[in-house]
Amino acid sequence: MKNIYLDNAATSPILPEVVTTISDSMTHFYGNPSSIHQIGRKAKSLVETARKNIAKHFNASANEIVFTSGGSEADNLILRNAVTNLGVTTIISSKIEHHAVLHTIDDLEKEFKITVHWVDLDENGVLNYLHLEKLLQHDTSKKLVSLMYVNNEIGNFLDIKKVANLCAINNALFHSDAVQAIGHFNLDLKETPIDFFAASAHKFHGPKGVGFAYIKKGFGIYPILHGGEQERGARAGTENVHGILGMEKALELAHLYLKEDEKYIKKIKNYFIKELKQSFEGIIFNGCSESENESSYAILNVRFPKEYAMLLFSLDLKGIAVSGGSACQSGSNQGSHVLNAILPKNEQFKTSVRFSFSKLNTIEEIDYVIKNLKQIIK
Structure with missing residues (x-):
């Protein structure tokens, strides 16, 4: 049986060069970076060199990068500091953010009685920028806007420069969960003045359990994990x-x-779209995921014309790995909160599948998926 992996938005395979780097470091650089002996100092030096090299990709400074266990911790660290440390009393976000943002906002609202506003979205999940501007001008409270760069389920782009400019004009802070964008798109922080963003290595063929928060110079950050003075x-x-x-x-x-x-990867995605349209009547692409200009080239969210309750399971039996929404909710029976936020009630029951691609996929794999989809749906 073949193994076709089309769930790269959930996690991506680690590249061989990365495996070699990790293996070599585990063999040769095992010291604790906080130790004062030369073995510890070598580990510390490598960590700080990595920090500098990562910062350079974004035209940032090394001291603006804080290493974390991944995107969720980075989001938590940033959002909690905005309220507890930076004086934010109003958060503006959307209902289709990752739960690392949504659940953190919920907790902050309960704990600190902050005001939360949700920006309007259209039927494709596109942000209403006029409504965002209105919310920014609603009152004089200290505000933070938290909007993701690329949606992890439907792939929609945020006009990140527009939002950054709106926030700057209205004296608001701007945080973006950029987990699905980092490693896929260029982000120059001199051109796009974001205050904070979160990234996770396993979304761009790196290891799981590590990521970073970008925190613009000048914002003091209090830890949410206590016990040492690292980072x-x-x-x-x-x-x-x-x-x-x-x-x-x-x-x-x-x-x-x-x-x-x-x-x-665009070639892979466009070929898949063409084959899906030719093979199945009545399919719809959720959000803007069909568009080259409005969504990520790595994500395609497909809605079939009716419910196929066993579709994901049947594909898995054929060795095809895909997602019905966000893998972070794989145990949920409530469906995708993103699709539930933008689809009408009569469309929510239909089966939607997220296919997400990487440079390791091939046209031959797409042909295999189409062939098996035809057999399963028939």
């Missing part, structure tokens, strides 16, 4: 040296082949 006091705990070095290597490779990979 300049922003996060307690011994640094994940091997994960950090693997992430550094994965990001280096991602940026080295950025345009080449984008062109190749």
Whole structure:
């Protein structure tokens, strides 16, 4: 049986070069970066070099990068600090954010009685920028806007420069969950003045369990994990040296082949769209995921004309790995909160499947998926 992996938005396979980097670091650089002997100092030096190299990709400073266990921790660290440390009393977000943002906002609202506003979305999940501007001008409270760069389920782009400019004009802070964008798109922080963003290595062929928060210089950060002074006091705990070095290597490779990979993956996605349209009547692409200009080249969310309750299971039996929504909710029976927020009630019961691609996929794999989809649905 073949193994066809089309769930790269959930996690991506680790590249061989990254595995080698991690393996070598585990063998040779096993010291604790907080130790004062030379073995510890070597590990510390490698971590700080990785921090500098990662920062360079975004035209940022090394001291603006805080290593975390991944995107969820980075989101939590940023949002909690905005309220407890930076004086934010109003958060503006959307109903289709990742739960790392939504659940954190819910907790902050309960704990600190902050005001939360939700920006209007259209039927494709596109943000209403006029409504965002109105919310920013609603009152004089200290505000933070938290909107994701690329939606993890439907792939929609945020006009990130527009939002950054709106926030700057209205003296609001701007945080973006950029987990699905980092390693796939260029982000120059001199051109797009975001205050905070979150990233996770396993979304761009790096290891799981490591990521980082970008926190613009000048914002003091209080830790949400206590116990040590690592990460300049922003996060307690011994640094994940091997994960950090693997992430550094994965990001280096991602940026080295950025345009080449984008062109190749777009070819895969466009071919899949064409074959789906030719093979199945009545399919719809959720959000803007069919569009080259309005969504990520790596994500396609397909809604079939009726419910196929066993579709994901049947594909799995054929060795095809896909997602019905966000993999972070794989145990949920409530369906996708993203699709529930934008689809009319009579469309929510229909089966939707998220296919997400990487440079490791091939046209031959797409043909295999189409063939098996025809057999299953027939």
